[in-house]
Amino acid sequence: MTERERYWKTMEFKKADHCPFWQDWYSPTGLERWYREGLPEDVHISEYFGFETTAGVPVNLGIVPGFKVETIEETEKYRIFRDGDGSIKKQFKEYSGFGMPQWLEYPIKNRRDWEEYKKRLNPDSPCRYPPERNWKEWKETMKKRDYPLGIGACSFYGWIRNWIGVENLSLIFFDDPGLIHEMMEYIADFTIKVLHRVLDEVNDIDYACFWEDMCYKTGPLISPKMFKDFMLPQYKKVTAFLRAHGVRLCWVDSDGNIEELIPLWIEGGVTGFYPLEVAAGMNAVKLRKIYGKNIVMWGNIDKRALAKGRDAIDEEINRLAGITKEGGFIPLVDHAIPEDVSFENYKYYIEKRKILCGLK
Numbered sequence: 001m002t003e004r005e006r007y008w009k010t011m012e013f014k015k016a017d018h019c020p021f022w023q024d025w026y027s028p029t030g031l032e033r034w035y036r037e038g039l040p041e042d043v044h045i046s047e048y049f050g051f052e053t054t055a056g057v058p059v060n061l062g063i064v065p066g067f068k069v070e071t072i073e074e075t076e077k078y079r080i081f082r083d084g085d086g087s088i089k090k091q092f093k094e095y096s097g098f099g100m101p102q103w104l105e106y107p108i109k110n111r112r113d114w115e116e117y118k119k120r121l122n123p124d125s126p127c128r129y130p131p132e133r134n135w136k137e138w139k140e141t142m143k144k145r146d147y148p149l150g151i152g153a154c155s156f157y158g159w160i161r162n163w164i165g166v167e168n169l170s171l172i173f174f175d176d177p178g179l180i181h182e183m184m185e186y187i188a189d190f191t192i193k194v195l196h197r198v199l200d201e202v203n204d205i206d207y208a209c210f211w212e213d214m215c216y217k218t219g220p221l222i223s224p225k226m227f228k229d230f231m232l233p234q235y236k237k238v239t240a241f242l243r244a245h246g247v248r249l250c251w252v253d254s255d256g257n258i259e260e261l262i263p264l265w266i267e268g269g270v271t272g273f274y275p276l277e278v279a280a281g282m283n284a285v286k287l288r289k290i291y292g293k294n295i296v297m298w299g300n301i302d303k304r305a306l307a308k309g310r311d312a313i314d315e316e317i318n319r320l321a322g323i324t325k326e327g328g329f330i331p332l333v334d335h336a337i338p339e340d341v342s343f344e345n346y347k348y349y350i351e352k353r354k355i356l357c358g359l360k
Contacts, residue, residue, distance in 0.1 A: 018358030123193035215256025239269025275299035
């Protein structure tokens with residue numbers, strides 16, 4: 001069975017030779033620790049642990065051109081700079097590459113700023129796709145693949161939150177709702193225009209993934225009613241376009257507790273959910289009881305358990321044994337693995353996950 005066949009058997013709740021064994025996400029400082037503790041630095045981590053392959057479409061949905069990254073202020077302890085998305089941030093010099101800087105200013109404060117900013121969201125910018133020769137070579141390679149291929153879709157709340165800021169966005173939802181409707185509609189139309197080419201030329205993409213990160217530990221940053229009013233029509237538009245072009249599975253990646261929004265995402269055409277953070281109360285077993293085979297899931301292995309040791313790891317693996325066997329679920333750590341996880345603990349977890357996935 002090929003890796004692509006295995007993926008689809010699992011997603012369709014059919015019998016596979018084993019569950020897909022995909023790579024986790026690592027913090028840079030976590031990897032540095034593992035190198036000190038014995039992980040060889042001259043190997044690909046995917047080959048070292050035997051992870052299966054997934055690939056993404058090389059299409060750029062970001063702002064083009066990006067802003068010039070420039071330092072505004074610098075001291076011994078921190079640096080204030082303008083980022084590529086136009087935000088001004090303050091960051092400690094000891095920043096590890098994983099974590100949150102402090103946002104000092106956002107590029108969009110009003111409608112006038114949006115009119116300027118969206119010029120960088122021109123769907124016809126030539127560099128949204130690789131150079132023609134590279135693109136042709138990539139398409140030929142994909143025709144021969146035996147592994148799943150995903151495509152990045154857009155973000156409605158998540159992108160706008162990054163451009164405006166949580167507090168400012170929360171106010172604009174009420175002070176100028178027309179602007180938010182306009183921005184979300186533009187994002188949907190922009191995404192469809194950018195992705196039209198690849199979906200016309202590559203007709204066997206296995207899944208699309210939206211990104212939102214619009215929930216905290218106990219629930220969403222906006223109410224379900226606001227989601228329904230502002231976001232649901234745009235989700236329906238984009239997922240309908242994707243399905244019309246053969247993309248059968250649409251996923252959403254949102255940290256935090258997403259339970260209140262799941263029914264609305266389903267109504268909007270999303271059927272896959274990731275990463276299902278345990279620290280935020282997400283439980284894949286509970287969701288399966290509620291939604292049955294109407295949804296598929298990735299993730300839900302508590303990253304904190306890996307730091308606690310073997311007993312905690314065993315408990316997490318055992319908790320997910322039944323749902324993994326049923327299908328429609330791929331077990332993965334529920335966020336980037338932090339530096340408090342030892343290499344020894346991660347190796348133990350990998351062996352246990354191989355058993356969970358049916359490789360041993």
